[in-house]
Amino acid sequence: xxxxxxxxxxxxxxxxxxxxxxxxxxxxxxxxxxxxxxxxxxxxxxxxxxxxxxxxxxxxxxxxxxxxxxxxxxxxxxxxxxxxxxxxxxxxxxxxxxxxxxxxxxxxxxxxxxxxxxxxxxxxxxxxxxxxxxxxxxxxxxxxxxxxxxxxxxxxxxxxxxxxxxxxxxxxxxxxxxxxxxxxxxxxxxxxxxxxxxxxxxxxxxxxxxxxxxxxxxxxxxxxxxxxxxxxxxxxxxxxxxxxxxxxxxxxx
Amino acid sequence: xxxxxxxxxxxxxxxxxxxxxxxxxxxxxxxxxxxxxxxxxxxxxxxxxxxxxxxxxxxxxxxxxxxxxxxxxxxxxxxxxxxxxxxxxxxxxxxxxxxxxxxxxxxxxxxxxxxxxxxxxxxxxxxxxxxxxxxxxxxxxxxxxxxxxxxxxxxxxxxxxxxxxxxxxxxxxxxxxxxxxxxxxxxxxxxxxxxxxxxxxxxxxxxxxxxxxxxxxxxxxxxxxxxxxxxxxxxxxxxxxxxxxxxxxxxxxxxxxxxxxxxxxxxxxxxxxxxxxxxxxxxxxxxxxxxxxxxxxxxxxxxxxxxxxxxxxxxxxxxxxxxxxxxxxxxxxxxxxxxxxxxxxxx
Numbered sequence: 001x002x003x004x005x006x007x008x009x010x011x012x013x014x015x016x017x018x019x020x021x022x023x024x025x026x027x028x029x030x031x032x033x034x035x036x037x038x039x040x041x042x043x044x045x046x047x048x049x050x051x052x053x054x055x056x057x058x059x060x061x062x063x064x065x066x067x068x069x070x071x072x073x074x075x076x077x078x079x080x081x082x083x084x085x086x087x088x089x090x091x092x093x094x095x096x097x098x099x100x101x102x103x104x105x106x107x108x109x110x111x112x113x114x115x116x117x118x119x120x121x122x123x124x125x126x127x128x129x130x131x132x133x134x135x136x137x138x139x140x141x142x143x144x145x146x147x148x149x150x151x152x153x154x155x156x157x158x159x160x161x162x163x164x165x166x167x168x169x170x171x172x173x174x175x176x177x178x179x180x181x182x183x184x185x186x187x188x189x190x191x192x193x194x195x196x197x198x199x200x201x202x203x204x205x206x207x208x209x210x211x212x213x214x215x216x217x218x219x220x221x222x223x224x225x226x227x228x229x230x231x232x233x234x235x236x237x238x239x240x241x242x243x244x245x246x247x248x249x250x251x252x253x
Numbered sequence: 254x255x256x257x258x259x260x261x262x263x264x265x266x267x268x269x270x271x272x273x274x275x276x277x278x279x280x281x282x283x284x285x286x287x288x289x290x291x292x293x294x295x296x297x298x299x300x301x302x303x304x305x306x307x308x309x310x311x312x313x314x315x316x317x318x319x320x321x322x323x324x325x326x327x328x329x330x331x332x333x334x335x336x337x338x339x340x341x342x343x344x345x346x347x348x349x350x351x352x353x354x355x356x357x358x359x360x361x362x363x364x365x366x367x368x369x370x371x372x373x374x375x376x377x378x379x380x381x382x383x384x385x386x387x388x389x390x391x392x393x394x395x396x397x398x399x400x401x402x403x404x405x406x407x408x409x410x411x412x413x414x415x416x417x418x419x420x421x422x423x424x425x426x427x428x429x430x431x432x433x434x435x436x437x438x439x440x441x442x443x444x445x446x447x448x449x450x451x452x453x454x455x456x457x458x459x460x461x462x463x464x465x466x467x468x469x470x471x472x473x474x475x476x477x478x479x480x481x482x483x484x485x486x487x488x489x490x491x492x493x494x495x496x497x498x499x500x501x502x503x504x505x506x507x508x509x510x511x512x513x514x515x516x517x518x519x520x521x522x523x524x525x526x527x528x529x530x531x532x533x534x535x536x537x538x539x540x541x542x543x544x545x546x547x548x549x550x551x552x553x554x555x556x557x558x559x560x561x562x563x564x565x566x567x568x569x570x571x572x573x574x575x576x577x578x579x580x581x582x583x584x585x586x587x588x589x590x591x592x593x594x595x596x597x598x599x600x
Contacts (some may be wrong), residue, residue: 002259005455050476052476054345062559071480073475073477073478073480076475076476076477076478077478081476081477082476084472084476088470088472088473089470090465090466090469090470092468092469092594092595092596092597093465093466093469093595097465100459101462101463101466101474101479102477103459104478106459107462108458108459109458109459109460109463111455111460111487111491113458114454114455114459114461115458117454117458121459125459128459148594148595151594167477208294226366
């Protein structure tokens with residue numbers, strides 16, 4: 001069953017057509033990689049799907065309903081959660097609060113509950129704290145829990161961003177370069193974690209330049225070039241495709 | 254580090270208790286034959302104290318907007334003025350100029366608060382999506398427009414004379430000046446303390462976490478499912494309503510309102526107090542405001558012993574305030590009690 005589909009998406013920035021009639025469909029439970037040279041439209045595709053920008057043309061469908069142009073907060077509440085290419089931490093908040101923030105359905109985020117300090121808010125907050133501690137432990141960030149996230153290293157930020165996204169318990173997780181700037185050991189750990197999540201039923205889409213890790217990890221690889229899909233298929237087939245080699249290495253083979 | 258840090262931080266419950274006690278004690282002075290006697294040298298302290306607790310409501314509202322949510326509001330005085338004019342026009346009897354409807358003061362105060370909140374909502378709906386510095390320009394402009402309306406629509410707002418004949422509930426109950434001042438300080442101070450308790454609860458709850466996340470990075474906050482526009486609007490409207498409450502209380506204490514009370518000077522004082530104390534920390538912003546307003550006291554006394562005229566002295570005071578602000582920004586950019594990491598400033 002198709003969980004997410006984009007149909008004939010177009011997005012232009014000035015005269016530049018970043019996405020040019022792109023159609024793609026992702027099924028529930030898939031683990032998909034998206035690659036392509038710089039400027040191929042990978043991040044723009046993510047931004048169009050997650051509502052950060054609105055596509056000029058085309059339709060995005062998520063979980064059976066059209067969501068084109070829906071704001072990111074609405075999509076996040078429906079289980080479509082993304083991370084950002086350049087990590088965006090809430091640097092002025094602690095690691096703990098970064099993760100706690102993402103908790104869905106916290107009644108204490110309403111004025112009245114917060115003012116009256118209701119029981120429902122307090123019991124929800126207890127659950128949020130337990131879950132946060134679990135996630136921080138899983139990602140080995142527990143010793144940094146009270147650190148301001150602005151003090152974290154690049155790799156730790158990637159982990160924190162992943163932990164924060166998982167706090168929402170997403171159905172579809174979209175990761176924009178989760179391995180960028182991360183050392184090889186940590187890369188393997190993150191990849192392992194992603195695989196586990198996928199095995200537990202989460203649909204995952206990953207943009208990545210780190211081809212080796214990605215091809216081992218994913219079931220399906222999509223190659224973008226100049227805003228269009230160049231090749232879409234099994235990782236091994238895709239990587240041996242002449243067009244892909246040409247796009248990546250820029251020459252005849 | 255300071256006395257402030259030794260006060261227990263139990264999410265503002267202490268402030269709630271103290272606030273209710275103050276209101277009760279103030280009520281006791283107002284309603285019973287109990288009388289207070291103040292040494293005459295104390296008058297000036299109590300008068301500045303009353304102004305301080307009124308401005309305290311302003312700074313708490315501003316801190317909710319800027320300190321926690323990151324909304325730059327350079328027109329805070331506008332909401333103060335709307336609350337004051339709303340309350341005054343509804344309750345004034347026999348005003349010399351402008352409109353005075355003579356309704357009971359509690360109703361008028363309520364209307365003043367709602368009016369300020371509505372003006373805040375109006376500014377929010379049109380401008381809250383703007384990036385920080387643009388919101389600053391819009392709020393500054395809105396305040397100037399409102400100021401100019403209050404001055405120029407003489408038939409409605411009484412022009413430069415303003416609205417006179419506003420009822421003074423505490424003065425009506427208490428005859429002698431000493432008790433009246435004490436009761437006023439206690440009642441309004443109590444209201445400020447209760448407000449402190451309220452905003453502390455709000456910001457220490459998950460609600461405050463969302464506000465601080467918006468200040469840090471709005472797109473991230475949206476991408477984890479929070480409707481940031483709603484939260485920004487709420488924070489702005491709550492701040493405006495608090496300013497409206499401050500204005501209404503000011504009108505009912507002062508017995509009159511006029512444009513001269515609502516100049517940009519008010520916004521500046523409140524902003525400097527907030528930055529001096531340390532934004533995003535409720536008690537710190539109140540302490541910072543106390544320092545700035547304390548300067549007024551010192552300058553009143555110092556005026557008598559310095560050989561300059563009062564005009565020159567007023568200018569000197571402004572210079573001193575400016576120097577303090579420069580020193581704070583240079584040496585403690587997060588304010589005296591502010592947390593540089595939480596505010597994201599480099600030291």
